[in-house]
Amino acid sequence: MEEFMLSGDIIEQIKDFYHRELTDEQSLLIDKLILNEELKKRYKMNGLCKDCKQPKITGAWCQCKFQQNFKNWTSGNNEIDKLIQKAQLKAKNHKKILEWIEYDRFENVAYLAKGGFGTIYKAIWKIELHTTIDSFNVTFCYGLCRPANVKSSQDEYKKVYGVLPYVAPEVLRGKEYTQESDIYGFGIIAYEVCTGLPPYHDIAHDKILAISICKGLRPKSDYKIPQLILDIIKQCWDADPLKRPKADKLYNLLYELRNDLYGYSEVKKQVEEADKINEKFTSSSLPYNGITLSYTTNPQAVYTSRLLNFKDLPEPKNAVDDKDDDNSFEYSESIEAIDFTKLNLDKNS
């Protein structure tokens, strides 16, 4: 916890400086006294905390608020306590903070989803709005996980865990998860968010699907997605990992699109057109013509993480795009194209 802190002696010498308007002399003294670069950077940007006197992590927030609070909570498990405390002290910004929340501060706790390694519930977190750290009560919580031992596996073939529709074809073929394969998964999730439908919900998640994905199958829907957005999604799920956008590029693409929504722009036009098309479409046909989406999921569609053990999958490639605004890959054709006599269908996979 005491990784780096300013000593009382140093604090005494600099406590009356105003970090934004240091004189040359003060600036030299700071350089001499604060040798740790991270601490120096924090000081120059954010100044000292009024309470703990240490350089603040952001202009508005100091980790000591959490440290002072350590004695006031426990998860009941020492290891978990330590993990959370460490995360709180090391957090460089409010998005990286973990907090232990007592169960009775949640209401409307409801089952959300089950994964291979746990169950996720959603709930409303009741917060009191008068404490100092409340502006940071928005917690970002995410994680796509797999067992830590997967990466170093020395088995004859790599063990791949995941939810088949979100796993990039090269990973299905035994390569390791990479940033590029995460981008693929992002593309599938983005499509799901746009259409509201889980990918491949109406078919079995078996070896045939894995083969089809390697041959270029991607999620498909009659729901209209603005072309500029669809183009980005398609880049993400390109069969060639190197053709997928990097995370920072993707961020910029989406950021620009969002900005363009204010004011006249191509994407705004496309969104309005798509809304019109979808309005007609959704009022007349399933799964959209109700208050909630109604669709049936194939009993063999599996959305929990599991071992994906497919052998001899074909080299990944993209489907040939036709003039349709959507994926031209026809699932029925892909099935016909597969020589079933050569498949070693593993019932367990």
Ligand SMILES: [Zn+2]
């Ligand atoms: Zn502090």
